[in-house]
Amino acid sequence: MTTENTEPGAEEIGTAQSVRPLELFFDLVFVFTMTQVALVLSELPTLAGLGRAAALLVVIWWMYGGYAWLTNTLDLDRTGPRLLILTGTAGFFVMSMTVPRAAEEGPWAWLFGASYLVVVAVHMVGFIGTSGHRGILRVGPINLGTALVVLAAGLLPPHTxxxxxxxxxxxxxxxxxxxxxxxxxxxxxxxxxxxGLAVIIVLGESINEVGALTSEQHEARTAVVGALLALALSAAMWWLYFGREDRESEVRLGQVPADRRPRVAVYSFGYAYYVIVLGIAVAAVGMEKSIEEFRHVSHGVQAVLLPLGISLFLAGLAGFHRALAGTWPQARLWAVLVVAALVAPAAWWGSGAAALGSALVVLLGLIMWEGHHWDQVETSKPG
Structure with missing residues (x-):
């Protein structure tokens, strides 16, 4: 990607410096979208359901990220850009409503594709007259082609x-x-x-879903203990990103030369972030299933949703760090293997409680190790 500014770390004139209220309003719809994607997996905890949720999230996350790039260049104090984003928000909302029924016959399937097409079209129009007008000429046609494929999926027979x-x-x-x-x-x-707000949003939604599930449990002890374990897991996931990674990512991205920065942003906040978000969503469904089977052995794909989600989250964090810092965080890669070796067997042969507890132990151990490691690094610095 090329820009007018070639000074490393400098900001482009006219780009937004902080998130505006209208963007937060847009993100409220994204919360609903993540709920719907998780619902797909929750109602169909099989390989087919996992594949469908993952594919849906790919196209949804791409356009959520696309609107983050768009609002990065727009002056949202003006009426025109505000109405444009609100129109895209409406398209996103209709698309979110149809996510769980996109695989059905009837109007829901093509409504998903039609609303996605609206979201893509508004995104393309929004870049007209901005510093990203050259970029959208490259990306826009493929986005439009993707939207037409999604629309065709809703119009053609279900087996396709x-x-x-x-x-x-x-x-x-x-x-x-x-x-x-x-x-x-x-x-x-x-x-x-x-x-960063997107991570908080997805984590918050996972807490909401777990809270709604546990409030329906008949046994108070299971509900309270299960909910607290799930909350602690979500808090540990929050810590692993916002403890250091969030603020350091801003410094690292700012140090990338302006002509290379967009490409680095795609790999870190696009590809790696997708794995992070998918991991949180899968882990949230895994927490729900673990609480449902709190004292029992789980079977099938739902037994491994929690360790799979945690592993995806950690792998996404490792890829995110690699894209920005140029090195792999070894501890997080080892933690993925530990989750596979410890949490997966606990879920498969133990119980939901064992799965939640072992996952929490792994994440807390990683947090403590990294905290000790960084304390040593800070102590060893001159002065």
Whole structure:
């Protein structure tokens, strides 16, 4: 990606420096979208359900990120841009409503595709007259093609739907590679803050879902203990990102030369962040299933949703760090293996309580190790 500014760490004139209230309003719809994606997996805890949720989240996250790039360049104090974003918000809302029924026959399937097409069209129009107008000429046509594939999935017979949705997800994933995402501007402070809020939103939604489930439990002890274990797990996931990674990512992204910054942003806040968000969503459903089977052994795919979600989250964090810092965080990669070796067997042969407890032990151990490691690094610095 190329920009007018070539000074490392400098902000482009006209890019947003902080998240505005209208963006938070847009994010409220994204909360609903994540609830709906999680519902797909919760109602169909199988490999097919996992694949469908993952593919849906690919195309949804791509456009959520696209609007973060768009609002990075817009003056939302003006009426025109405000109405534009509100129109995109409406499209996102209708799309969110249809997510759980996108695989059904009837109007719900094509409504998902039609609303996604509206979201993409508004996104393209929004870049007209901004510093990203050259970039959208590269990315926009593929986005439009992806939206048409999603729409076709809703109009054609149901047996073709999984394949077309997989094609749309593949188109999204190769877009940055094919286009090299040139011609956009990245305002570092706004960009990092907006994506950090997305993590909080998804974590918050997982807590809401677990709280709603436990409030329906008949046995108070199971409800309270299960809810507290799930809350502690969510808090540990929050700590692993916001303890250091969030603020350090802003510094690292700001140090990237302006002409390379958008490409780095795509790999860190696009690809890696997708794995982070997917991991949180899968882990949230895994927490729900663990509480439902708190004293019993789980079976099938639902037994491994919690360790799978935690592993995806940790792997996403490792990829995020690698994209920005250039090195792999070894402790987090080892933690993925520990989760597979400890939490997965606990879920498969133990109980929901054992799965939640062992997952919490792994994350707390990682937090303590990293805290001790960074204390040593700070102590060893001169002065």
């Amino acid at each position: 739907r999984p394949w077309l949705l997989a094609l749309a997800a593949a188109m999204v994933l190769v877009t940055p590679i094919v286009t090299r995402v040139g011609g956009f501007t990245v305002g570092v402070g706004h960009f990092v803050e907006r994506h």
